[in-house]
Amino acid sequence: MARASRTPYVVLGILGVLDPKPLSGYDIKHLIDGTISHFWAESFGQIYPVLKQLAAEKLIRARATTENGRKKILYTITAKGEKRLAAWLEEPPEEGPKREELILKLFFGSKTKIPVLIGHLQTRRDRAQAIVDQYSGWLKIIQGQRESYTPFQTMTLRGGIAMAKAFIQWADESLATLSRMKGTK
Amino acid sequence: MARASRTPYVVLGILGVLDPKPLSGYDIKHLIDGTISHFWAESFGQIYPVLKQLAAEKLIRARATTENGRKKILYTITAKGEKRLAAWLEEPPEEGPKREELILKLFFGSKTKIPVLIGHLQTRRDRAQAIVDQYSGWLKIIQGQRESYTPFQTMTLRGGIAMAKAFIQWADESLATLSRMKGTK
DNA sequence: CAGCGCATGTAAGATGTTACATGATTCA
């Protein structure tokens, strides 16, 4: 059997933690993209079926509405859903799939030209810098209005920044090494 | 379409970079586990079919042998395979799937007890420390016999150490924060 | 009125894990 899907718990978590008001599948997807996207991704193809499944299990409650002409289905977490979420949170987290393509290409670096590797690494380094900038901005916002956010959100945000910074430092050192190799070769 | 599998290239890379002598599927799997396992994993269920497929495409050459009574199929990379590997290395690496279950559970931390979170985080912190220890050992070995390893292998190893250390530092800070929260609450 | 964003969903297809099946050899 393949590892059990975490999507139901992500949905339960978003519904239970992130926002007290009812959310649609569309809302959930965009909340995920706007908050936890740097360590967790979900697609519509996953979310909509899971929503139905969770409603069938009475872990969430569905309510169809027509907000200014537009049809949408809003979901709220039930007491049973809260319990299920809490039980999952207690289970030891498993490690995710390891698939670092950049590192893989660096590892096999002897089979290509140095500038190619420099290009790959530089691109990712810049992306990491953009993440640091974005996250640092969020951190300021969060610290400005502490009531709306849990300390856990701050904690994971700090983690994201710390990891991205560490990556940048290593990338810069490695880029310098690669440049030196290009010169001497 | 789902993202294209990288398994063929991993196999090609192992065969081309890691060891000059012919390798069996079994060898390849264990080499992967022993070297790149912290950023890339493959299972037998992937490797054996890919080996056949690569041989059919003439990217690798198969040779059946009976080494001291034990039957095995040894593979070597062909010139065509080398070319395919080089072409892949030039393509910009895509980002892997984001699935950090630990971070997810921390993010939803307000729905469980602090000691639960401390337990999860401590476990992973200790695992990261073990990785740092193991990698640091490998680094010494590599630096001792430089002929057998490429500078790229050293580079990725350093990256692994740097990232694990950054994680540990963040984890320690977060564990301290969590302990404080437990006390004051 | 065209295009974009909102909103929900389904289908296809590939990836990847786990478990199973088989058989030989080595070592305690």
Place this chain on the structure above:
DNA sequence: TGAATCATGTAACATCTTACATGCGCTG
């Protein structure tokens, strides 16, 4: 002799991404 390791493979199954399908409302 029994267990562990070597060695190759297949089948089942679930996950997940991508693409497609549909339709409404708002804005330029």
